[in-house]
Amino acid sequence: xxxxxxxxxxxxxxxxxxxNLSFHIKPGELVAVMGRNGMGKTTLVKTIIGLMxxxxxxxxxxxxxxxxxxxxxxxNLGVAYVPQGREIFKDFTVxxxxxxxxxxxxxxxxxxxxxxxxxxxxxxxxxQLAGTMSGGQQQQLAIARAIIGKPKLLLLDEPSxxxxxxxxxxxxxxxxxxxxxxxxTILLIxxxxxxxxxxxxxxxxxxxxxxxxxxxxxxxxxxxxxxxRFMSV
Amino acid sequence: xxxxxxxxxDALCYILTLLLVSIGLVIIFGLMNVVNMAHGxxxxxxxxxxxxxxxxxxxxxxxxxxxxVAVAIVxxxxxxxxxxxxxxRALDTILATWGVSLVIKxxxxxxxxxxxxxxxxxxxxxxxxxxxxxxxxxxFIMLISVMISLCTFIILYRxxxxxxxxxxxxxxxxxxxxxxxxxxxxxxxxALGSGLAGLAGVIMAPLMSxxxxxxxxxxxxxxxxxxxxxxxxxxxxLWGAGLVGGGTSIIAAIKTPVVSQxxxxxxxxxxxRIFPNGILGRNR
Ligand SMILES: Nc1ncnc2c1ncn2[C@@H]1O[C@H](COP(=O)(O)OP(=O)(O)OP(=O)(O)O)[C@@H](O)[C@H]1O
Ligand SMILES: [Mg+2]
Numbered sequence: 259x260x261x262x263x264x265x266x267x268x269x270x271x272x273x274x275x276x277x278n279l280s281f282h283i284k285p286g287e288l289v290a291v292m293g294r295n296g297m298g299k300t301t302l303v304k305t306i307i308g309l310m311x312x313x314x315x316x317x318x319x320x321x322x323x324x325x326x327x328x329x330x331x332x333x334n335l336g337v338a339y340v341p342q343g344r345e346i347f348k349d350f351t352v353x354x355x356x357x358x359x360x361x362x363x364x365x366x367x368x369x370x371x372x373x374x375x376x377x378x379x380x381x382x383x384x385x386q387l388a389g390t391m392s393g394g395q396q397q398q399l400a401i402a403r404a405i406i407g408k409p410k411l412l413l414l415d416e417p418s419x420x421x422x423x424x425x426x427x428x429x430x431x432x433x434x435x436x437x438x439x440x441x442x443t444i445l446l447i448x449x450x451x452x453x454x455x456x457x458x459x460x461x462x463x464x465x466x467x468x469x470x471x472x473x474x475x476x477x478x479x480x481x482x483x484x485x486x487r488f489m490s491v
Numbered sequence: 492x493x494x495x496x497x498x499x500x501d502a503l504c505y506i507l508t509l510l511l512v513s514i515g516l517v518i519i520f521g522l523m524n525v526v527n528m529a530h531g532x533x534x535x536x537x538x539x540x541x542x543x544x545x546x547x548x549x550x551x552x553x554x555x556x557x558x559x560v561a562v563a564i565v566x567x568x569x570x571x572x573x574x575x576x577x578x579x580r581a582l583d584t585i586l587a588t589w590g591v592s593l594v595i596k597x598x599x600x601x602x603x604x605x606x607x608x609x610x611x612x613x614x615x616x617x618x619x620x621x622x623x624x625x626x627x628x629x630x631f632i633m634l635i636s637v638m639i640s641l642c643t644f645i646i647l648y649r650x651x652x653x654x655x656x657x658x659x660x661x662x663x664x665x666x667x668x669x670x671x672x673x674x675x676x677x678x679x680x681x682a683l684g685s686g687l688a689g690l691a692g693v694i695m696a697p698l699m700s701x702x703x704x705x706x707x708x709x710x711x712x713x714x715x716x717x718x719x720x721x722x723x724x725x726x727x728x729l730w731g732a733g734l735v736g737g738g739t740s741i742i743a744a745i746k747t748p749v750v751s752q753x754x755x756x757x758x759x760x761x762x763x764r765i766f767p768n769g770i771l772g773r774n775r
Contacts, residue, residue, distance in 0.1 A: 307668050329667035339668045347661050350654070358658045361651055362670030407670065 259285040265315035267305040275301045277467040290446045290454045293464035299447045303413045307339045338409035344400040348389025359403040373402045394425035418450040430456035463488040498744045506736035507636035512691045517728045518684035528588040531706030532595035537692020551613040558693035559686045566685020607702035721769025
């Protein structure tokens, strides 16, 4: 589904953050990328969604080359993005935030009912300004806004950041369910093992802009040392 | 009594005129954060469309359409060629659009000459009401200003298009990631703001001497209204126009126009100093 080969990516010309990175996801797979702060996790998802200025290599989504394309085009091919820090529209209502997840799509397929069904708290607060909701609620809104346009691949950048455990569990369950019923492929960037082990099938570790190790999530359960090796400072 | 009524009407007329010339600024300067030094020249182009249309014997409503559409297209060209390359580089934008303003002004002087042009005023018969005689064209301006402001407000706040425009302004990258073609929406917004400046020029032309300097007198108070009211919100412009316009015309009626400008401008500076984001403005 997503094939990245020999990818170089930089904010400043010449200063590559991602260096010769290769990474692959099959349709329906749920994959987490873990790594220490500053290793290039956010840069990886930003590169996929078309936000990075200096690029070389190859990124294909469903066999189509997307490296160098504009964000709105990549989004319209079926890639949705929940950024680190959520970036919801704080001054708009919940409903307007969701609407903005639909209006840009060429095929205006949308399912507000389904989104509200998955995240009932949003249905209750349709008319509330998004900025006045709690962090967990805002995160749910960011996810709902991403899935309402019926994407095929969902990029999630640290969705558990600053959110209490029970909401994290709820989000994990909801995402698992959506992925199953809507055949949604997920790339999750995370530091929180709770969410990783509850949601994904495979974990890849990133270090200095490269994927250095890839394991089945079962191994993570059996060998906590492994995580410590790639995550501890 | 009649004098008070006349002063009140004059003040209202000036407020609504300011609102009319500010609406384009609210969009381009207030919402998009672009300091477009050619805004006054867009106003000018609108005024000269009246001259042109009337030269060919066209009616005033046609001039309104021509002024809006033509200036919207000019705005679109300026956005594509100049502004789109330098969003968020304020100084570059000021310099580049200042260059555009010189080009437009010179082009007008080449085509129409530096002298002021005559424009035929529609609705010449004065209106009589409440024992008052008042120029009907001024009443028309008040009406049209209210209508245009209302339309702009509805487009921005009650339609999906307006939601997209505001979304792109609030967070350009995220809007793009949601599938919105941000470049196209920027163009559309800039063109709309430009077209409204042109339309303001059309409507003000019959009241003013149409010459290459005419834009100036309104753009200082226009900018000031947007700043005083709060650049981020169209409702702010309403407040700003009310305070600046109302203050100017009421003090002018009591003292002299010069004194009133000095007083209002100094007060405006104080207000902007105390409320850097304008009276209604939040942090931008
Ligand atoms: N806008 C930017 N301009 C220049 N360099 C940047 C920019 N954003 C990030 N970087 C650099 O790129 C590197 C990777 O950053 P990135 O945000 O991808 O890390 P991360 O793995 O997501 O970290 P975290 O876990 O803290 O979110 C860091 O060294 C960072 O300093
Ligand atoms: Mg990050």
